[in-house]
Amino acid sequence: AQTVTQSQPEMSVQEAETVTLSCTYDTSESDYYLFWYKQPPSRQMILVIRQEAYKQQNATENRFSVNFQKAAKSFSLKISDSQLGDAAMYFCAFGGGADGLTFGKGTHLIIQP
Amino acid sequence: EPEVTQTPSHQVTQMGQEVILRCVPISNHLYFYWYRQILGQKVEFLVSFYNNEISEKSEIFDDQFSVERPDGSNFTLKIRSTKLEDSAMYFCASCPSAGRMNTEAFFGQGTRLTVV
Numbered sequence: 001a002q003t004v005t006q007s008q009p010e011m012s013v014q015e016a017e018t019v020t021l022s023c024t025y026d027t028s029e030s031d032y033y034l035f036w037y038k039q040p041p042s043r044q045m046i047l048v049i050r051q052e053a054y055k056q057q058n059a060t061e062n063r064f065s066v067n068f069q070k071a072a073k074s075f076s077l078k079i080s081d082s083q084l085g086d087a088a089m090y091f092c093a094f095g096g097g098a099d100g101l102t103f104g105k106g107t108h109l110i111i112q113p
Numbered sequence: 114e115p116e117v118t119q120t121p122s123h124q125v126t127q128m129g130q131e132v133i134l135r136c137v138p139i140s141n142h143l144y145f146y147w148y149r150q151i152l153g154q155k156v157e158f159l160v161s162f163y164n165n166e167i168s169e170k171s172e173i174f175d176d177q178f179s180v181e182r183p184d185g186s187n188f189t190l191k192i193r194s195t196k197l198e199d200s201a202m203y204f205c206a207s208c209p210s211a212g213r214m215n216t217e218a219f220f221g222q223g224t225r226l227t228v229v
Contacts, residue, residue: 033217043202045156045220091156100146100158100169101218 002027002094006104013082014112020067021077021107023092032096034068034075039089039106048090051075079109087111115139119205119221126228129194134224136188136205144208145188146218147180149173151201162188195228202226 003026013019025034036048051059051068059066063080079086092104118137126132138145147159161168162180177193188207192199202225206218 035217037220042222043150043225044222045204045206047217047219050217093156095218100148100161100171101156102158103156105155 002029002096002102004092004094004102004104006092006107008107009105010108010110012110012112013079015082015084017082018078018080019082019109021079021090021092021109023075023077023104025073025075025092025094025102027073027094027096029096032094034066035093035095035101036064036066036075036077037091037093037103038086039091041088045091049077053096082111084111084113115219117205117207117219117221119203119224121224122222123225124227126195126226128197128228132192132195132226134190134192134203134205134226136190136221137186138188138205138207139209139219140186142207142209142219144168144210145182146206146208147190148204148206148220149201150204150223151198156204159190192226195226197228200226200228 005024032053034051038046038048049059049061049064051066058068065078067076089106091106093101095101120135145162148156150156158171160170160174179191182188202223204223205221208218
């Protein structure tokens with residue numbers, strides 16, 4: 001079974017600054033996907049970015065990028081030029097087993113104006 | 114852009130009553146899921162569905178839960194006799210891939226279930 005750990009229950013960053021949210025995972029699989037989902041107060045789950053484990057290149061989506069370290073089983077999310085609309089819960093998720101996505105407990109991101 | 118649609122957005126029910134949560138997945142997707150998120154906690158996998166049958170289910174998905182795809186478009190989650198601890202946000206998700214179940218799951222906006 002997979003586990004996903006987000007060790008930061010809450011993070012705070014000034015608007016326009018950069019913040020990094022950490023995620024580590026444990027698995028015995030070699031082929032899998034990793035995801036970051038954003039959950040605003042509306043509680044909808046919005047896909048931010050995904051990484052395929054077989055790709056060495058880190059995924060990037062506009063202001064969002066990841067630092068994927070497969071050997072260390074680490075998958076952090078960097079948000080550059082933080083905006084007020086980035087405030088939300090962020091969930092790291094692992095996909096590769098047969099039993100759906102495995103989510104971490106989430107990090108609450110606060111953006112200070 | 115195609116999206117997963119869930120109805121209702123909020124359902125209040127009395128303990129012991131049956132509820133049906135409805136989802137319309139993206140039309141060309143092949144895998145369907147239900148997840149649950151108790152307030153303040155992480156999202157948990159309940160069940161996956163492929164080719165008109167359950168593929169996998171978690172320990173949470175006990176005999177009081179059932180899923181079906183009655184008409185080829187809707188995907189429903191039924192809770193037969195609701196308990197207070199069933200109060201949660203329920204998310205439906207669908208996935209396009211035939212080969213891998215977890216490549217990219219598209220989530221609906223969720224149904225908030227409140228059992229009183």
